[in-house]
Amino acid sequence: MSRRRGLTLPEMLVACALASLVLTGLATLFVQSVRYHRALEVSLELQQSNLAAMALLSRDLSEGNPASLRTEPGGLVMGSPRDLVGNLQADSQGRLMWRKYICYYLAPINGVNCLLRKEQALPVPLDTAPILPDTLDVLFFRTSATPYSVLARNLEQLEISGSNPVSIRLVSSRTVANELFRIESRSDVVAKN
Amino acid sequence: MLEMMVATVLAGVILVSLAPLLPQLSRGAVTGRHRMAAVHLAQQQLELTLSQGYAGMSSTSGSIVLDSTIRDVVQSTRYDYEVVVADRPPDLRSVLVTVRWTEAERALSEQVEALVVSP
Numbered sequence: 001m002s003r004r005r006g007l008t009l010p011e012m013l014v015a016c017a018l019a020s021l022v023l024t025g026l027a028t029l030f031v032q033s034v035r036y037h038r039a040l041e042v043s044l045e046l047q048q049s050n051l052a053a054m055a056l057l058s059r060d061l062s063e064g065n066p067a068s069l070r071t072e073p074g075g076l077v078m079g080s081p082r083d084l085v086g087n088l089q090a091d092s093q094g095r096l097m098w099r100k101y102i103c104y105y106l107a108p109i110n111g112v113n114c115l116l117r118k119e120q121a122l123p124v125p126l127d128t129a130p131i132l133p134d135t136l137d138v139l140f141f142r143t144s145a146t147p148y149s150v151l152a153r154n155l156e157q158l159e160i161s162g163s164n165p166v167s168i169r170l171v172s173s174r175t176v177a178n179e180l181f182r183i184e185s186r187s188d189v190v191a192k193n
Numbered sequence: 194m195l196e197m198m199v200a201t202v203l204a205g206v207i208l209v210s211l212a213p214l215l216p217q218l219s220r221g222a223v224t225g226r227h228r229m230a231a232v233h234l235a236q237q238q239l240e241l242t243l244s245q246g247y248a249g250m251s252s253t254s255g256s257i258v259l260d261s262t263i264r265d266v267v268q269s270t271r272y273d274y275e276v277v278v279a280d281r282p283p284d285l286r287s288v289l290v291t292v293r294w295t296e297a298e299r300a301l302s303e304q305v306e307a308l309v310v311s312p
Contacts, residue, residue: 039263040226047259048233054257055237062253088249182262187255 042176046154046183050172053115053152054185060102061166061189065129068098069191071160075105075138079130081193084121096193097125101132103141104151106158115152115170118144129193165190223268224296230259231272231292231303238276238290239305247286247309250278270294284311 007015060080061069068079081088083099090096103118118141122130157171165188173182234257242250254275261268277289286309293302 043226043261043263044229047230047261051230051233051257051259052237055234055241058255058257059241062255086244087246179264180262182260184260184262186258186260189255 038176039179039181042174042181043183046172046174046181049152049154050170050183050185053155054168054170054187056117056151057104057168057170058187058189060104061160061168062192064191065193066163066166066191068129068132069160069163069166070132070137072138074158075103075142076158076160077101077103077132077136077138077141079122079132080119084119089125091127095127097127098122098130099125101130101136103138104158105138105142106155107142109150109153112153113155114150115155115158116148117151118146118148120144120146162188220297224301226261227270227294227296227301228303230270231294231301232305234272234274235290235292235303235305238274238292239288239307242276242278242288242290243307243309247311250286250288250309252276252278270296281308285309286311 060078063081064078070077078101079098080100080102081096081098083089088096089099100122101120103120105116105118106113107116108114109116120141152170152172154172154174155170156173157169159167159169161167161169167186167188169184169186171182171184173180175181238253242253245251252275254273256271256273258269258271261270272292272294274290274292277291279287279289281287287306288309289304289306291302291304293300295301
């Protein structure tokens with residue numbers, strides 16, 4: 001008749017201590033990986049949105065003219081040679097025709113700061129960059145009924161400085177679970193027209 | 194006692210062999226984030242160029258500095274992009290976007306290309 005020996009109390013205690021150490025390590029690893037995944041997700045979303053806004057803003061400014069640019073805190077208005085569809089056109093002498101005004105400004109949409117863009121056609125196309133009338137400022141576009149497009153969400157700052165090159169600075173930020181995520185992009189653009 | 198020592202030595206060997214992987218994993222994560230940003234940038238430049246239409250597409254270049262702050266750690270990277278529009282007879286145009294950046298003294302790049310047929 002065989003007798004099987006069981007575990008002693010010290011052996012059980014050591015086994016429990018080791019198991020709890022391993023489980024604590026695994027739990028920490030799991031929590032860290034969840035936090036890392038969240039950080040990656042939020043920062044990529046901010047980055048994508050910020051870069052998309054920067055790409056469009058850079059293109060519009062590169063096609064513009066410093067004489068036709070007005071910057072204000074949190075916004076800008078500029079002339080553009082593209083029509084409302086997005087096409088460039090020249091007159092019979094090959095001169096580029098200026099077709100519309102573009103305005104970028106920051107405004108909250110459903111409690112989230114966004115970068116908005118509005119366009120307005122010039123009454124008559126011009127063969128030189130339009131000088132912006134005093135009344136055509138960011139406030140005019142803010143209050144106009146012109147439809148807007150949302151370029152970026154969670155955008156906190158838009159800064160435009162310099163004349164040619166024009167320096168652009170966009171800052172996006174978002175707080176998730178008490179953690180602040182911030183993306184800042186900067187670019188210098190030379191206005192070609 | 195002997196069993197314990199063998200187990201400890203084995204565990205030690207395993208841990209020591211895994212240790213060099215940690216910096217590599219960390220570098221891989223950083224490179225992955227840079228690559229993701231570069232691909233975003235390249236795709237956006239490609240979309241902007243394509244939106245100009247077949248006749249209006251033109252080559253361009255520029256740079257964007259991106260500062261990411263996550264948990265008070267700031268990481269700054271400069272991305273240089275170049276858009277090259279080339280004719281491919283008889284009726285095609287290629288748009289090649291290259292984004293370059295430097296990471297730990299390594300020059301890295303990403304490319305995105307599209308072909309456009311004449312309307």
